Amino acid sequence: MFRPGPKNLITDVAGLKVGHATDDAVRTGVTVLLCETGWAAAVDVRGGGPGTRETEALAPENLVGRAHAVVLAGGSVFGLAAADGVAATLSAQGIGLQFRPGSPAIPVVPCAVLHDLSNGGDKNWGLSPPYRDLGLRASSAARRDFALGSLGAGRGALAGMRKGGIGSASLDCRGGLVVGALVAVNSVGSVLMPDGKTYWAWPFELEKEFGGAGPPQSAMDLSDPAPDEARLLAIGRLRPGANTTIAVVACNADLSSVECKRVAMMAQDGIARALRPAHTPFDGDTVFALASAELALDESVLRAAQIGRIGSAAADCLARAVARAVYSAEHL
């Protein structure tokens, strides 16, 4: 029996800190994940309406391949400015790439945003959207303990017809290997089967982390491939970019950026298993993967087998984090 890490948060991967900044009047927020020493990083985008920044710096054929922070933000395109606040904060602390002594440190801060512009909050910001400031605040708030549910980047989120939010989970993979996930769930798809109580992610739940309801106790009709389509159309949710599941998975192994890419790709399966449908034209599903290099992989075992195991663990953690996001938004 594998167990979550001590906090059951992505910050069980040593060296990570997470901070939220929430604006209740605007009904939005920002969540930042700091990995200040510049971790190997990659990204995999599978939604039909993504909103991102600095993803090309993480492409395998490009040179950077590492990140000093990852930002998840509400606010659609305006939320991309949250990374400005984070980059300024880190650079002022001397964190980032340093090409020449005396020039500013250059932190690489990839970012993905979700759409919460239609949620009824006060969006009359004119020329001054709040996201850069929220990025500054989230950076200052970052620590190893952080809350889940309806706050930070998940403050204004919806998951299908329910309240979305921030989720996280971790797995102690033994031998010193730790894997974790952090997600803001704002999906078209539902985390629950049509009975309204069985989580799609139930097989992966550990220690009743999202209520312990388990598998369904009675038969139900699961044959409709788009059960909420009519209701989602009616409320205008079926628009490109109007929904998104944005996530980060992390581990403490010494993965390269290219190996992180495979982990990010496999982690998308956690979204597929926890949400149905997923990866639709209306989602912007994006998964970042980070690796701290604290732990050298076991050279006596095929390296790619260990990448596969980490990717599978990342998928499981992400499925659990998605379910915990909605569970926490409703119950905490």
Added chain:
Amino acid sequence: MFRPGPKNLITDVAGLKVGHATDDAVRTGVTVLLCETGWAAAVDVRGGGPGTRETEALAPENLVGRAHAVVLAGGSVFGLAAADGVAATLSAQGIGLQFRPGSPAIPVVPCAVLHDLSNGGDKNWGLSPPYRDLGLRASSAARRDFALGSLGAGRGALAGMRKGGIGSASLDCRGGLVVGALVAVNSVGSVLMPDGKTYWAWPFELEKEFGGAGPPQSAMDLSDPAPDEARLLAIGRLRPGANTTIAVVACNADLSSVECKRVAMMAQDGIARALRPAHTPFDGDTVFALASAELALDESVLRAAQIGRIGSAAADCLARAVARAVYSAEHL
């Protein structure tokens, strides 16, 4: 309650024919799907060790974007020759792109292969691997009715620690829309939960098409992200290209090649839901999507919503087809 099409095969999408050719001595085979009028087509590759042909012709930025057949083959790189046999057969019948009267018809025949070279069959073919001939035979055998299980491209396949094979399923999506899937399952991952009897795909099963066992009746430990790793390492299965789930999904709607790409991407979620782990470094998971244009999408409904519904149906069909492949290989 949605129902499968009359045959519960991909050939419920009108205009498709499927043919198998099997070589029991070599323990291999070829499965061809014919769409002779040249259907809109796309492909999505997510495995770490793919073996493919003509995938670039289906890339959104390129010009072709359609196919006259899709070939699934055993034989790893040698299996790519199966498409030679299929292309020759179709061209001789005048099927394909025709640039100038009198020049040979040019059929576009994308192909994906799986690895069955280590399964104990007689592979001493020297300079004459059997795959081109198997491609010719499979083309001749193509019809609307075809068998599932351990034959064609699935003859030498393994699914985790079990026998793999060919699976298929369809869904009548109402309003004249039909979606189907065809798959050859040769995965690292298992179709069954660790109790050895619950299919991961159980939520999607229709009409007891893979035994009707339903959800698990008792608790089990699902926490190990790579439950079969040690056994798979021991038998040499954890090699790049040594495993693969290769599939085709199809519908009768008037999708463009780019819209087929989104359907192929969403269909990968069916692999994620039916197999765990999926999309590993050792799989070559590849999904083709085809659309016949028989049915014009309903212009009164947002077009992208209908793409999303087709993609979700394709994911469900593919999950069911994966489970049926292994069920059929063991029970038929």
